[in-house]
Amino acid sequence: MTQTDDRPLTDDSDRPLSTTRPGLTDDEAAALREISTRVLWLSTAIVDAANRNRPNPSGVKVGGHQASSASMVDIMVALWFHELTHEDRVSVKPHASPVLHAINYLLGDLDPKYLRTLREKGGLQSYPSRIKDPDTVDFSTGSVGIGATASLWAAMSLRYLRSRSAAAPAAGRFVSLLGDAELDEGAIWEAIADPAVSSMGELLWIVDLNRQSLDRVVPDIQIRRLQGMFAAAGWQVITLKWGRLISELFELPGGEELRLRLEAMPNEEYQRMLRVDSSQIADRILDGGGSDRLRALVGGLEPSRLAAAIRDLGGHDLGLLTDTYGSAATDRPTVVFAYTIKGRGLPTEGHPNNHSALLTEAQMHDLAERCGTSLEDPWRSFGADSAPGRLCSTRSELLRRPPLRPVPEVAVPTSLGHPYRKPTSTQAALGRLLADIPRDAPDLAPYIVTCSPDVASSTNLGGWINKTGVWSIADRRDWFADDTERILKWSEVPTGQHIELGIAEVNLVGLLGELGATWSRWGHRLIPIGTLYDPFVSRALEPWSYGIYAGGQSILVGTPSGVTLAPEGGAHQSITTPSIGLEQPACTAWEPAFAQDLEWTFLHAMAQVGIPGGTSAYFRLSTRPVDPDLARLPEEPALLERRRLQAVAGGYRLTDHDPASEQVTLVGMGAIMPEVVQAAQILQNLGIAAGVVCLTSADLVFRSFQQRGERRPGTGGNIVDMLFPQPHPTPLVTVLDGHPHTLSFLAGARGDRIRCLGVTEFGQSSSLADAYALHGIDAGSIVDAALSLLGR
Template sequence: MIAPPSSPAIVKRAADSASAPAPSSVDSGVLREISRRVLWLSAAIVDAANRGRPNHSGVKVGGHQASSASMVDIMVALWFHSLRGEDRVSVKPHSSPVLHAINYLLGDLDESYLTTLRAKGGLQSYPSRLKDPDTVDFSTGSVGIGATAALWAAIAHRYTRSHFADTPVAGRFVSLLGDAELDEGAIWEAVADPQVASLGELLWVVDLNRQSLDRVVPDIQIERLQGMFAAAGWQVVTLKWGRFVCDLFERPGGRELRSRLEEMPNEEYQRMLRVPGEEVADRILSGQGSVELRDLVTSLTTVELGRAVRDLGGHDLPLLVDTFDGANDHRPTVVFAYTIKGRGLATEGHPNNHSALLTEPQMRQLAEACGIDTTDPWATFPAESDAGRLCTRRAEALARPATTPTDPVSVPTSLGHPHRKPVSTQAALGRLLADVVRDAPELAARLVTCSPDVASSTNLGGWINKTGVWSVKERHDWFADDRERVLRWSESESGQHIELGIAEVNLVGLLGELGTTWSRWGQRLIPVATIYDPFVSRALEPWSYGIYAGGQSILVGTPSGVTLAPEGGAHQSITTPSIGLEQPGCIAWEPAFAQDLEWTFLHAASQVGVPGGTSAYFRLSTRPLDPELANTPQDPALLERRRRQATAGGYRLSNHPAAEDDVTLVGVGVLMPEVVEAARVLAEHGVTAGVVCLTSPDLVFRSFQQRGRRETTGNPSGDVVEDLFPAHAAAPLVTVQDGHPHTLSFLAGVRGDRIRCLGVTDFGQSSDLDDAYALHGIDVTSITDAALTLAGR
């Protein structure tokens, strides 16, 4: 059942000998009293959601009483002894009722919320730092991702402290996670990042209850997990047994008892928890064992033997307190705490208890065991009691000062540089960032870039040369005297670029936490991450999680589309334009020209790291475009008008009024040269084609959706859809994008126009650019043909 560790890097607590006495400052009796109350409250919160309020839909409300029960003692040891106000904790998603129960006892949650789990305006199904009414440090729910958020928050805090001296001090960053979460790749990508081994403020506690959602885990392979953490430089602590059973292990027959318990399969151990107490001895002996083992087992009462087999390290409060207080602060620590899923409930140890709900009689049984009067289920401790006084002291100790926001940062609307030479939007971004250091130093000081080992190939070299690379600790630059080096890779705590390994999940995990520093510590950052656009899909869930949790940032996908023709289908993105349009809390941009990128990027930066702000996604390309195609006005007033149009979502390139269009060509991003050329060819055939350049189909869609609504949705683009497609000037539409064509299909509904959507619907292949565009039907010939057909020619 429980395999002994073998690595010398692994610390064993209460496993090979009787545990040390509890620290004198810990009153284990009071902690146990609080633990019983938290167990009851967490179960009652779920019970009230399912049996205590009307449910007319017939859909199960649900909850996780068993998963909460296994975490109760771990969380009580933390909140009622070990945590400090400056600590931040990520709570296992299925243990949210325990967090709310604890916050209630600490006076951080009003009683009225205890019956509102999973109800509108009530307690969220999983911890949410933006939507729950009490203190929640990290949103969780995406298994594995919420646990790693605390790790990235630690790096974000270190970065912020190294650049802004008035950043508040932080304490430990704690993650409470279930053992099944260790199956998630996001966990190991984060653990293996080289910088993590230096983060002594990290503490992870694994609730090792040996059950997943559907089953008892047949082989937890604890040694393998321990070894993987140890190999990454972590201190590994394993809490197998509590003090009571450890005392038995020291008695004659005790070593054999321990071997029997540790060698039995997980399933056998779980089954033993479910049988009547008088059967436990027979199951342990199972027709075998020495005389000493039999004497030891039979000398124990049924109650004592039942207590012994349940006496796991994750339920020994003094042992937990001692472990948390003694964690190494020079490297990250992971604690494997053996627990029982459903500990103390009627469903304890049942293989199908994950979502099981206690019946009414079982709830009454639990109330009796916890000393609760069911006529007053939400009772707190009397203020003058030992438990009440501890709750008061801990509430005071965990109180946090209000966050003082950063002084406003001046973000210019334009840098004022002319764009005269053909350039790609990817290269234009690199130049923009490098220019900001000189032209807008206040903005530059708040910018931080990161990439998954693609900084140079996404044109961040100029920015890095001017600002340096940030590292947890100073590193010697052995190439500083190499005159042939173009990219100066100087790593220090003063740098402003953070380089990660080739792990896109890590990238957006860090991006999200860099984007929360304004709300966590009052220091505004504007984080910008570059990623190869085809890999946005790989990073989608953790990126979405970061936005959901309140992180505001800018994600740059580049290069993109089949325009990256020679790289072949493996590096050609298709669905990302649609992903950007559909992502909540984010505005998607795909500017065609360098000037448009400058305007839209600065506009997006102004919206990051502020109350009510938003994230942004830029889809860029490596194909150089001639700025002359944009026909950018020279007159200052007209230039400002164009800037406003670009930041609203798009503008018309045509010189004639929209009412004269026989057909309207709508282009996005890198395909604007083909759209403009197709309009010229159509003119030779007597067809007047209007040309619309969209910088953000996302904003145009929002404008379309807002039409006719009585309430506004805060759409920053205003009525751009009317400006681009006026109701009085109906004309067939041909839309063109280096991405899936359905992204722009909504434009048919603006005026009821006939439409033909051109784009990429199949995997690409290696080719030159002309062949790639012809293959997917987004070349000049295809655009012209679609327009002539719609125009009846």
């Protein structure tokens, strides 16, 4: 019946769980069962109301998941109404969102007016959303696998907070409720394989093992493999296959044979047995065979009792569930495989096509009668003096969370004031900036935490790490501390401010999202900065985007980028990332060319992270050294500040002549700026006045372009009109080390003729000059494009 990883993974290891905590009393069990029955009804009615009673002139299906919710009801009721404290945080599988809302309603955390609003504007979201739902939701889910791992990264984030501050919140459990089909996602296995995870005893994952996915019944052989994979990663593994009712039958003569017969059934055969009349179940179990003892056992049971027994799975036994939750290990993470029936208690129970099936009106009436309620008054709650009503009230008080503390104000300087006199890359400038902050901005430094997937040194975080240390759950001895030839000091201590992950970009952005949510989850601000190789931004894109959707604010640095990384070859030359950054909601994309621009824009981005109304940022940086003199920085303080303001608004003009005199305007962004400046000089030698615009953020310039004529304020300001004055239309040549369509919108700024240069093909290993020439972004190609636009 249960199985832990202290015993072999064999069929005869399933036995009742021992626990030192007293089990449920009969009265407690009865109250929980009443609540469970009501939650089954409410979750089903929430989906029903969205589909059957709401006007739908578009004809587009509203949808919902009654069967997927039903299999989770007992698992969730046992948690919320017996186990959880206000310190715990729970990630709920996407398709069980109606169960969460039903529970929150019974706990007084959801106004009843929302119960009819599933998937409606301003109502309950299709899947749990901590930002958009009106009730308490701890983690946004919906992207399969990502929401489940979020609890793991949140636990690590809280550990980080607690290791650095005595004022950090108390640590509770971090629970993930996930479907068995969700374990197909690679993000799950990348997360549990991280070395730090095996010691995190606050993690409790509960797998709803209903053995169905959207299209199919999942093969039963999966469970052994999954158990072994979690155990190999250091997790305690508990399996709840059978409930206590049928386990009593297993102890009778013929019971062991009954157990073996049921467990030998393919999932499809077992679920087909759930669909037949109860009078046929015994014959299906015997299937023309079986011993005399087995025949006597199943033949001697009332059909209704036998039907109840075969449905008595561990994930539906409330007492077994509460005992299991209370006995989970605290020195390592625990996963509970709880066998359930998809659609448990509904007419669609166990049907292979029940995933999105909706009950008919007649079926809803029948369900209401069985649940002690009515379709006419579907949102009936318990009486205050009833046992379940009292339990709801008691649990509501116990689960009430203290008010969130105000997010601390942190002074982020606009500049550190150090001049950049030698050619340097933006990647190196980032390393210098971070290394200087502990000295130049000591009040800001404690809020910064950096992360990388085994690329900290190669993304120039070495200076920062030397000053702040590497964070670990416990002190680790540095065996190279006395090595005088070592440059990078890898001191792993609980007070470090850099978190190193394995080569798993999905883990990086998962952790970034949760580090970036501590301000809204616990009232403790962090400014998380993650560095990875820019070509792998695409690999991390979906979980990164989902973390931003869930409210995580962070800074992602992709470096080095583009075909500028010429010798590395095409596999490491990122092309699409500039437009990815521009298109990502709740995030500002930056690609500065010069070290000073990097400093200004990065400090500006840091000021926006970890605050109400804040935003994430994506920086695309390069290892190409660029001469700072090309930026032509003004020396006069007022003009220098003006340049800074333009840089953080999205760009500035490098040429200072009157735009009215320009014959062509060259627009560059990022590492390609030396070629743009060189092309302008060549054109000047040909007697052609070429203006030069240096963009730091195509994203902000696009927003400025989009907000023209809007009645509501935007965030782009009027930078597009400053860069491209309306009275002076001029042909444009845009250039960047990325896909050219990123800057193609500039044609609409004034209606200019335009040529967009960039990278549209996979690259190859080469020199820098050869790479630029190969892709047509060298100075000669820029000059040729300008002359073509001018008809020369």
